Each structure stands twice: as C-alpha cells, then as structure tokens.
Amino acid sequence: EVQLVESGGGLVQPGRSLRLSCAASGFAFHDYTMSWVRQAPGQGLEWVSAITRNSDTTSYADSVKGRFTISRDNAKNSLYLQMNSLREEDTALYYCAKGNWGSPFDIWGQGTMVTVSS
Amino acid sequence: EIVLTQSPGTLSLPPGERATLSCRASQSVSSSSLAWYQQKPDQAPRLLIYGASSRATGIPDRFSGSGSGTDFTLTISRLEPEDFAVYYCQQYGSSPRTFGQGTKVEIK
Numbered sequence: 044e045v046q047l048v049e050s051g052g053g054l055v056q057p058g059r060s061l062r063l064s065c066a067a068s069g070f071a072f073h074d075y076t077m078s079w080v081r082q083a084p085g086q087g088l089e090w091v092s093a094i095t096r097n098s099d100t101t102s103y104a105d106s107v108k109g110r111f112t113i114s115r116d117n118a119k120n121s122l123y124l125q126m127n128s129l130r131e132e133d134t135a136l137y138y139c140a141k142g143n144w145g146s147p148f149d150i151w152g153q154g155t156m157v158t159v160s161s
Numbered sequence: 162e163i164v165l166t167q168s169p170g171t172l173s174l175p176p177g178e179r180a181t182l183s184c185r186a187s188q189s190v191s192s193s194s195l196a197w198y199q200q201k202p203d204q205a206p207r208l209l210i211y212g213a214s215s216r217a218t219g220i221p222d223r224f225s226g227s228g229s230g231t232d233f234t235l236t237i238s239r240l241e242p243e244d245f246a247v248y249y250c251q252q253y254g255s256s257p258r259t260f261g262q263g264t265k266v267e268i269k
Contacts, residue, residue, distance in 0.1 A: 078258075088198075088206065088249055088260040104257055138205055147196035147253050149217065151205040 045069035045150055047139050052155030055129055065122040065139035065152055073117040076143045079124050081135035082154075091137070092124065095144075107133075129159045163188055163252050165261035173269040180237040182264045184250035189230050194254030197226055197235045200263075201246045209248075210235060240266070 051063040063079070078093040092103045092113040101113050112125040122139050136156050140148035164187040174180055184195070193213035198206040208217040210226035213233055223238040237244055245268050250261040 087262045088251075090258045090260070093258075102256055142253070144256075145192075145194065145253065147208055147211040147217075147251065148198075148206070149208050149211075151207070153205055 047141065047150055047152035049137065049139055049152045049155035052137065052157045054158045054160065056161050057129060057131060057159055059129055060125070060127045061129060061157060063124040063126065063137055063139075063155055063157070067120045067122065067139075067141075070141070070150070072120040075141050077115060077122045078140045078142060078148065079113065079122075080138045080140050080148070080151075081133075082138070083132075083135045086135075089135075093144075094122070126157070129157075131159050133157060134159050162257055163190065163255060163259050165250055165252060165259055167248075167250060167261035167264045169264060170262075171265045171267060173267050174240055175269045176240050176242055178240050180235075180240055180244075180266055182235040182237075182248055182250075182266075184228075184233040184235070184261050186231040186233075186252060190233075190252045191254035193229050194252055195226075195228070195233050196251045196253060197224075198249045198251065199244075199246050200249065206249065237266070242268075 046068045048066045076095050079091040094101045094113045110128045114123045136154040138154045139152045141150040142148040166185045168183045195213045197210040200206045214226045225236045227234050247263045247265045249263045
C-alpha cells in the first residue's frame with residue numbers, strides 16, 4: 044500500500060524549533076520529488092517546500108524561506124522539515140505529498156499538527 | 162507567482178444536481194498543468210483531476226475537468242452524497258505551486 048505517515052508535530056512556543064518527519068512506503072521514494080504542504084485551521088492549502096529526488100534542489104515559499112529547511116534520507120525512505128524561529132502564523136496541519144515537478148500531488152499523508160503558541 | 166481565484170466560494174445544491182466550479186489564473190498555466198483536489202472534513206486532499214481534464218485513478222466519471230490558459234472548470238455531473246466537500250484547484254506548471262482558496266459544495 045502506498046503510504047505517507049507524518050510525525051513530529053506538537054505545541055511549541057514562538058521562536059522555538061520543531062522537526063517534522065514523513066515516512067514513505069509502497070513506492071520508490073528515491074524516484075520522486077517530495078513536498079510539504081500546510082493548512083492553517085479552517086483555511087486553504089499552502090505549498091511550503093519541495094526537494095528533488097537527489098536533494099540537489101530545494102525550494103521554499105517566501106513565508107518560510109530562511110527559517111525552514113527541507114531534507115530527505117532515501118535510504119530510510121524519509122522526508123524531513125526542520126522548522127526554526129517558529130511564529131504563531133506557522134500554526135497548521137502539515138502534510139507531506141508526493142509529486143515531481145510538472146506533476147500534481149498524487150499521494151498525501153494524513154498530516155501532523157503544529158501549534159505555535161505561548 | 163500565479164494566483165488562482167476560485168468561484169463561487171460556496172455552492173449549495175441538492176443531490177442529483179450538476180455542479181460547476183470555476184478556477185481562474187492570474188496568468189496562463191503552462192501545459193494545462195492544472196489539478197483539482199477534493200477534501201472532506203478531517204481528511205487529506207485527494208487528487209481528482211490533473212492536466213486540466215484527466216481523471217486520477219479510481220475517480221468516477223461524473224467528475225470532469227476542462228479549460229486551458231487562464232480559465233478552468235470542474236464539473237460534477239450528478240452530485241452524490243459523498244461529493245459534498247471542499248474542492249481546490251492547483252497549478253503545478255511553475256514555481257511556487259499555488260492553490261486556489263477553495264469552493265465548498267454543500268447540501269441544499
């Protein structure tokens with residue numbers, strides 16, 4: 044079964060850090076660009092970051108650039124998002140999603156909730 | 162950045178009716194790289210349509226997509242009870258990949 048399972052979310056104070064993980068199974072993880080997409084409570088979808096299959100190219104939304112770092116470990120079929128200097132506006136459900144450049148997101152995880160609050 | 166504007170914000174229709182959702186882009190979407198997703202409460206989005214008009218695996222044929230350039234449409238020919246949800250369009254032809262704000266299809 045093709046599956047993405049996120050973990051690492053939680054309640055964190057503004058200015059602190061958090062690291063999200065996404066475990067992939069059921070497909071050739073190393074062949075695909077992977078992304079993080081977030082959804083604030085009651086709001087729409089916002090693409091956050093992407094990383095190519097060999098990690099040679101990463102990209103970020105302007106809202107997180109300089110604070111978030113995406114990475115992956117193909118040997119462990121895992122995707123990560125290091126989130127530093129967190130702000131209240133980063134509060135959201137964070138999804139990992141599979142989709143090469145020029146392709147849609149065809150597989151999504153169930154998401155992990157990040158709440159930034161003092 | 163390509164901005165996608167969806168209309169209407171909410172569509173109230175009874176089961177069995179036809180639903181027509183619109184997605185307009187601020188500039189031309191390359192190679193019709195336009196997708197539609199369905200999201201139900203407490204669920205992740207699900208890919209319905211890609212390439213503006215191709216149905217994803219397992220998607221019923223009552224869902225159809227059309228359009229090119231800057232104007233795209235998702236049509237649900239006859240609403241089933243399980244179709245009441247929020248629908249998002251997304252362009253994936255240029256970076257950043259952007260989403261519309263969503264259209265909620267609710268039971269009338």
